[in-house]
Amino acid sequence: xxxxxxxxxxxxxxxxxxxxxxxxxxxxxxxxxxxxxxxxxxxxxxxxxxxxxxxxxxxxxxxxxxxxxxxxxxxxxxxxxxxxxxxxxxxxxxxxxxxxxxxxxxxxxxxxxxxxxxxxxxx
Amino acid sequence: xxxxxxxxxxxxxxxxxxxxxxxxxxxxxxxxxxxxxxxxxxxxxxxxxxxxxxxxxxxxxxxxxxxxxxxxxxxxxxxxxxxxxxxxxxxxxxxxxxxxxxxxxxxxxxxxxxxxxxxxxxxxxxxxxxxxxxxxxxxxxxxxxxxxxxxxxxx
Numbered sequence: 001x002x003x004x005x006x007x008x009x010x011x012x013x014x015x016x017x018x019x020x021x022x023x024x025x026x027x028x029x030x031x032x033x034x035x036x037x038x039x040x041x042x043x044x045x046x047x048x049x050x051x052x053x054x055x056x057x058x059x060x061x062x063x064x065x066x067x068x069x070x071x072x073x074x075x076x077x078x079x080x081x082x083x084x085x086x087x088x089x090x091x092x093x094x095x096x097x098x099x100x101x102x103x104x105x106x107x108x109x110x111x112x113x114x115x116x117x118x119x120x121x122x123x
Numbered sequence: 124x125x126x127x128x129x130x131x132x133x134x135x136x137x138x139x140x141x142x143x144x145x146x147x148x149x150x151x152x153x154x155x156x157x158x159x160x161x162x163x164x165x166x167x168x169x170x171x172x173x174x175x176x177x178x179x180x181x182x183x184x185x186x187x188x189x190x191x192x193x194x195x196x197x198x199x200x201x202x203x204x205x206x207x208x209x210x211x212x213x214x215x216x217x218x219x220x221x222x223x224x225x226x227x228x229x230x231x232x233x234x235x236x237x238x239x240x241x242x243x244x245x246x247x248x249x250x251x252x253x254x255x256x257x258x259x260x261x262x263x264x265x266x267x268x269x270x271x272x273x274x275x276x277x278x
Contacts, residue, residue, distance in 0.1 A: 003265055030262045051261035058266045061273055 004066035007059065009033040011076035012069065024083035027055060049091050053100060056084035060106025074109035081106060141180060141187065147173040148194050150201070160201065167202045171210050174198065178217035183225060191218045
């Protein structure tokens with residue numbers, strides 16, 4: 001299993017983790033998706049800030065097919081990046097958070113919800 | 124055939140050999156002039172050689188060891204000559220050794236199971252966020268490399 005497969009599996013795969021922060025913890029702590037149900041989650045320690053920044057960057061900028069759904073949606077990347085931002089917002093100062101967001105551009109995700117809304121609009 | 128019917132695991136050369144040795148260890152007892160004696164045709168050499176052969180089979184289990192002890196006890200009763208008793212005592216010490224080896228094996232297996240249990244339960248405990256002293260490491264180095272690869276691909 002590649003790293004992207006692991007992240008995809010944790011976010012939207014067979015062994016998906018429902019809570020975004022717990023999911024982020026599993027991603028950061030290198031948890032095997034098949035063992036994710038064994039985690040006793042009690043919050044993410046502040047020591048994972050740098051790892052979360054890096055994960056946001058890797059997932060947010062990747063165009064890898066292993067992170068996408070079979071239809072080409074970026075649901076896994078969306079969830080992981082969202083969880084990273086939520087965690088970082090809590091752990092770092094607002095200035096640092098804004099500067100991190102501004103300096104770390106990510107690509108535009110293909111969102112299933114956006115497609116649904118545009119279909120509704122057209123209808 | 125073992126008590127309780129055939130056991131799982133199939134028949135291999137080793138179990139066949141053990142079965143054959145055991146068939147040579149049937150000690151038939153008859154009563155002659157009010158005395159219990161070994162049936163004619165059964166002699167000490169055959170029985171003692173079968174006993175010794177079984178005692179030196181490697182990885183003997185507890186049931187076979189118990190079987191051997193019983194047979195040695197019976198043989199002690201019927202073969203009373205000093206050299207026969209001496210021979211039986213020697214075989215008995217072989218059985219003692221086989222029993223010790225077997226117990227060591229059981230002990231090792233038990234320890235291995237215990238260690239495996241520790242290894243299996245260690246992972247989720249380590250991954251728990253409740254113990255900041257033993258934080259699991261992030262695959263950061265891998266991510267850094269992946270990021271580098273992505274940037275190289277874009278250029």
